[in-house]
Amino acid sequence: MPQPIVRFTDVTKRYGNLTVLNNLNLDVEAGEKVAIIGPSGSGKSTLLRALMTLEDIDEGIITVDDEPLTHMPARDGRLVRANARHQRKVRGKIGMVFQSFNLFPHMSALQNVMEAPVQVLGLDRKEARERACELLDMVGLGEKHDHYPSQLSGGQQQRVAIARALAMRPKVMLFDEVTSALDPELCGEVLSVIRRLGAEHSLTMLMVTHQMGFAREFADRICFFHQGRIHEQGTPAELFGNPREDRTRCFLSAVNEAQ
Amino acid sequence: MNLFDWSFAWHILPDLLRASLNTLTITLLGFAIAVAAGLLLAIGRRSRHLWLSWPVAGLIEFIRSTPLLIQVYFLFYVFPNYGLNLTAMQAGILGIALHYACYTAEVYRAGLDAVPRGQWEAVTALNMAPLTAYRDIILPQALRPILPALGNYLVAMLKDTPVLSAITVVEIMQQAKNIGSESFRYLEPITMVGLFFLILSLGLAWFVRRLEGRLELAPR
Numbered sequence: 240m241p242q243p244i245v246r247f248t249d250v251t252k253r254y255g256n257l258t259v260l261n262n263l264n265l266d267v268e269a270g271e272k273v274a275i276i277g278p279s280g281s282g283k284s285t286l287l288r289a290l291m292t293l294e295d296i297d298e299g300i301i302t303v304d305d306e307p308l309t310h311m312p313a314r315d316g317r318l319v320r321a322n323a324r325h326q327r328k329v330r331g332k333i334g335m336v337f338q339s340f341n342l343f344p345h346m347s348a349l350q351n352v353m354e355a356p357v358q359v360l361g362l363d364r365k366e367a368r369e370r371a372c373e374l375l376d377m378v379g380l381g382e383k384h385d386h387y388p389s390q391l392s393g394g395q396q397q398r399v400a401i402a403r404a405l406a407m408r409p410k411v412m413l414f415d416e417v418t419s420a421l422d423p424e425l426c427g428e429v430l431s432v433i434r435r436l437g438a439e440h441s442l443t444m445l446m447v448t449h450q451m452g453f454a455r456e457f458a459d460r461i462c463f464f465h466q467g468r469i470h471e472q473g474t475p476a477e478l479f480g481n482p483r484e485d486r487t488r489c490f491l492s493a494v495n496e497a498q
Numbered sequence: 499m500n501l502f503d504w505s506f507a508w509h510i511l512p513d514l515l516r517a518s519l520n521t522l523t524i525t526l527l528g529f530a531i532a533v534a535a536g537l538l539l540a541i542g543r544r545s546r547h548l549w550l551s552w553p554v555a556g557l558i559e560f561i562r563s564t565p566l567l568i569q570v571y572f573l574f575y576v577f578p579n580y581g582l583n584l585t586a587m588q589a590g591i592l593g594i595a596l597h598y599a600c601y602t603a604e605v606y607r608a609g610l611d612a613v614p615r616g617q618w619e620a621v622t623a624l625n626m627a628p629l630t631a632y633r634d635i636i637l638p639q640a641l642r643p644i645l646p647a648l649g650n651y652l653v654a655m656l657k658d659t660p661v662l663s664a665i666t667v668v669e670i671m672q673q674a675k676n677i678g679s680e681s682f683r684y685l686e687p688i689t690m691v692g693l694f695f696l697i698l699s700l701g702l703a704w705f706v707r708r709l710e711g712r713l714e715l716a717p718r
């Protein structure tokens with residue numbers, strides 16, 4: 240039985256009275272591609288953001304590669320809340336791509352990709368440049384090294400953002416609606432990069448998406464979110480072909496009608 | 499009728515220029531300290547740790563709400579009673595630097611607040627240390643839009659240097675007053691000091707505008 244690379248155990252997250260993650264449990268195997276779908280406000284982004292340590296959780300524990308991320312062992316062996324240094328140590332295994340790209344506007348594409356490997360991993364500049372060039376080639380931007388984000392299309396910016404995250408060699412990649420800010424004709428180029436990532440790497444991937452077609456074709460498992468919990472999950476065939484829960488059926492038919 | 503006496507002006511020029519060196523030293527050194535300390539205060543005030551952000555906020559409000567004159571008086575005339583002995587120049591530079599640090603801190607804060615949240619999230623997702631994040635990502639973006647405001651404070655600080663004559667610093671204005679009281683001629687020295695401030699203010703403003711152009715973040 241392989242240990243899951245990511246494990247959420249009874250995770251609860253609240254904003255005031257609003258419970259956004261409600262006793263959530265989720266195991267993700269190494270190399271698994273998980274798509275997360277569900278209505279707006281159901282907590283999908285919060286799940287990814289908690290895993291990236293962008294949000295603190297109120298209860299429960301998240302572990303990555305058997306190491307607690309949200310907690311750390313105190314001197315007496317008990318688990319206490321992780322401090323910043325512990326979080327930095329563990330979250331290095333995770334990378335994230337955002338809906339709004341979040342590229343550094345004052346740096347060229349190449350500098351965007353090189354920055355963290357040099358500053359965080361301590362690579363020398365030559366090595367970092369080689370790694371960055373390779374990745375920019377991989378995402379189809381070999382010609383655009385010296386372009387600034389303002390000189391790139393949305394699809395190109397998002398591909399730089401993917402290269403930037405991959406340059407840190409994460410074991411787990413998080414994608415939060417990475418095509419939602421793009422014109423429809425630009426989605427394809429980003430999705431095909433993600434598709435290639437899925438095939439070429441043994442990377443674990445968690446993606447929040449509204450594109451059911453892509454989720455169905457790409458993911459090993461679909462998680463349907465509702466009110467801060469995984470309401471139903473299964474293989475794409477199970478979940479799309481034969482959903483058991485009313486809510487799931489309802490959501491899927493609403494999405495179908497809209498598309 | 500008292501006409502401008504050119505030969506008298508020529509005669510007092512060396513004294514005024516010598517005193518102007520003090521004005522320049524106070525302004526440049528003071529501003530260098532102010533922009534550095536202001537940044538630290540701004541970051542301290544934004545801290546999530548209340549034990550840091552509250553005292554810093556209190557200090558900033560306190561200094562901004564009291565006159566520079568009183569602050570330098572304290573530094574020069576009161577603090578020696580508690581063992582802190584500073585020369586007039588030292589007290590003057592420190593006082594004016596601290597005073598303006600609190601103003602620049604608020605400017606920095608506005609600049610830092612204007613950096614989109616997404617930049618912080620990217621920095622976290624790339625696991626960058628706070629120091630690197632500030633230096634390479636956040637500050638370059640925060641600084642560019644606030645340069646004009648910082649430049650204004652540089653000029654304002656220059657024009658506040660005569661306040662330090664109250665603690666016996668002989669900057670250019672004090673020197674002009676000394677000349678006036680000795681010779682009973684104020685027209686020439688005061689006019690010359692006015693011109694000095696005018697030229698320097700315009701020069702500094704020009705310099706700041708050029709700097710802005712150089713620091714253009716990225717091609718648009």
Ligand SMILES: Nc1ncnc2c1ncn2[C@@H]1O[C@H](COP(=O)(O)OP(=O)(O)OP(=O)(O)O)[C@@H](O)[C@H]1O
Pocket residue numbers: 254259277278279280281282283284285286
């Ligand atoms: N900082 C915050 N303060 C208060 N409430 C928040 C905050 N961030 C998110 N929420 C609330 O938490 C709930 C879940 O948000 P989340 O972003 O996880 O939803 P989502 O499933 O990603 O939705 P969408 O499909 O619209 O992106 C929403 O109701 C949202 O309004």
Ligand SMILES: [Mg+2]
Pocket residue numbers: 283284285416447
């Ligand atoms: Mg979301």
